[in-house]
Amino acid sequence: MQNVKTKPSVFAGITRRLSPLRYVMAPLVSLITLVCTEWIHRGELTMAVLTDNVLPHLPAFLLTWLLLGCIYQALARATRLHPLAVAVTGLLGCIPAAVTYFKLKLRGEPFFPWDLSQFSEATDVVGKSGVELQTSMWVSGLIFALLFVLACFVREPKTGIRARLLGAGIPAVGALALVFGVFISPTVSQLVGITPDMWMQNRYYRNYGVIAGFLTNIQNLQVDKPDGYSQEAVQAIIDKDASQDLAPEFEGSYKNEGDGSVTQPNIIFVMNESFWDVAELEEYGVEFDQEITPNLHRLMESAAYGKAYSPSFGGGTCDVEFEALTGYSVEFLPSGCKPFQQHVTRPMFSVASYLKEQGYATQAVHCYYAKFWSRNTAYPNLGFDEFISLEDFENPEKKRDYYWGGGLVTDAEMTRRIIQEWEERDKDQPLFMHAVTMQNHTSYNEANYPEEELVDIVKAPEGISDKTLGALRDFATGVKEADAMLGELTDYFSQVDEPVILVFWGDHYNPIGSGYEVYTATGYSSSQDSEAPELHQMPLMIWSNYWDEPVDIGTVAAYEISPVTFELYGLEQPALFDHLIDQLSVYRSRTHGVTIQPDGSADTEELTEEQTQWFDEHWMLQYDLMFGQEYALGEQ
Structure with missing residues (x-):
């Protein structure tokens, strides 16, 4: 073939x-x-x-x-x-x-x-x-x-x-x-x-x-333990704190000028999504058609007010609440990590767990899905008895559906839920509630609201695009409604008989429109850098229905929110909070390499020898409570 x-x-x-x-x-x-x-x-x-x-x-x-x-x-x-x-x-x-x-x-x-x-x-x-x-x-x-x-x-x-x-x-x-x-x-x-x-x-x-x-x-x-970590080292820090009183005076506070009769007030934390006083832009050439934050400004005359230095920009809400709830600083943890998911994997000290031991009922409310940032597992480990999430809301009011299908639960709806939970609480126990809002979450577009609801911009500096101005209208409208939430809550709790402390702050700044344009074109920030100190200082309001003297807090770290609240009202404090209050005498915040000095100035230089000692001691106590043997709990 x-x-x-x-x-x-x-x-x-x-x-x-x-x-x-x-x-x-x-x-x-x-x-x-x-x-x-x-x-x-x-x-x-x-x-x-x-x-x-x-x-x-x-x-x-x-x-x-x-x-x-x-x-x-x-x-x-x-x-x-x-x-x-x-x-x-x-x-x-x-x-x-x-x-x-x-x-x-x-x-x-x-x-x-x-x-x-x-x-x-x-x-x-x-x-x-x-x-x-x-x-x-x-x-x-x-x-x-x-x-x-x-x-x-x-x-x-x-x-x-x-x-x-x-x-x-x-x-x-x-x-x-x-x-x-x-x-x-x-x-x-x-x-x-x-x-x-x-x-x-x-x-x-x-x-x-x-x-x-x-x-x-x-x-x-890998999180390495601090050099010299031991029970003796932890005890030495606690003994040093007990032997000195370096806490700021906080002139006008209930601790300094009240009668001290209230020892277990109800405490409500409200961390409001992306809330900062956008009316500050009016000093930089932006003019709105209405007052955006009247309640915030009004309450500064009868409450403690300052700024909370946030570890986050543009997101990472869970980092801010982690600091506020614990006194722990993300500065000591791997940059960009999310402690709720990586480290809060077992029962751990927090303001919730501490107050729970003092007889408080502890409750968290967030109007988004429970699994987000692993709150469904982190909150119980931080000592919360109950967690109410979006799944527990029935037909809530929502707005801003341009990017978010179906919209986001409004601050007004969250206000109603906080009041509802208050009225349905066990009245035999003081209550600690931690609420996190969602309405003003990034991203921003003026199509998120009907025209009649939108804040209008009457005047703005040159160099801001129409897209950014539209996004700024959206954001300012959300801030206005967050401020209304603050006003409604304080109006409601001013009428109740039980003592209530309301702590209200924003979690972080966001890009608005085209990157940093709204900040740089106005001169609000001189840098297109998310670490610029002016883009991390959030409004912090600590109000109560039994004390109405104004107190200038200045700027403090987000991890100082709970210690400062306890200090203002003379509440019994755990060892970590005692240390953090005294730490305010040497610096107000150390976050992402930026130090807020006692005079309020921002400094990116290295810490002084004294500041380094306090910084290292903070890490020693935090490591002990997060990863170590919890020796510091024996002093509570």
């Missing part, structure tokens, strides 16, 4: 001609991945990026390129599928870059390793926040689609199993060595020039790139 020769297919011919590309695919695809990753992360690639970020920190980018190349080569050799290697390598760079871009826009912070435990929360917020696909993203997607098609014509030669394992094993070992021996090793990563910059993570990622920044942050997952 005569042999019949078959003509090679076009595909086979192209494959034969392109197969030599297998030698350059790994370095080429890894380089393209690195470039696209940084383009997506930054939103632009300019000469300044090369000169200011890449070249001064070139080893970090070269090591990242090498890591991506090792991953590509290991996959290609192991599977003989270059398209798979292209897809995996591209996704490993571009997905973290896109997440970082959106997180920076929404919250001013990049993508962290511990964000992986917050996937459901992140997708929920991103899906409702109006973020848009950027040019860098779809163009990068197109580039990788073309690379994928090209890779389909690249073939690895058939080899024995040993040769394949060796060809895949060497780059795989190289990738593991880079991850565990360089990026996750503090000593080696610093040796190659990757210097920690935990207080300014956005700058850290700019300087070293998304992948290097993400991997080196894994170093921070």
